[in-house]
Amino acid sequence: MTPLxxxxxxxxxxxxxxxxxxxxxxxxxxxxxxxxxDAAVRAAEEALLESLPIRMSPEGFEEFLAVLATPGTAVPEMVEVLQRPAPWERAS
Structure with a gap:
């Protein structure tokens, strides 16, 4: 099949x-x-990417697990956003 x-x-x-x-x-x-x-190709790409296995070395996997086990660091801007009242919670 030719590209065109x-x-x-x-x-x-x-x-x-x-x-x-x-x-x-x-x-x-x-x-x-x-x-x-475009929509069909984009959907096909997403479906294919979702089914691809992620491969890494045993060492890489251990590093990955270590990062996941490390407590996260709060991002002040995100904390502030999450503490704001929702629009429907604000007094009129």
Whole structure:
């Protein structure tokens, strides 16, 4: 297969799904085909990456476990954000 080969793909979509895809493609300035191809390739990449095993040496694994066992360090900015009341908790 050459990199520029075209292979048609047919999908059956509900009218509402097609309308949403067309609207999103328009917002991105893409054609329906480009938008769907990009979305499908991105989803395929994510699925493949999720299934790849992570390999490391026994020494590397021990270092990894040691880092996980080390207590974390508070990030002051994050602590402040997490202590703020949620918008729905604020008095009107």
């Amino acid at each position: 080969a075209n292979h048609p793909l047919s999908l059956r979509l509900a009218v509402s799904d097609l309308a949403m895809i067309d609207r999103a493609a328009m917002l991105r300035g893409r054609s329906r085909t480009e938008f769907m191809r």
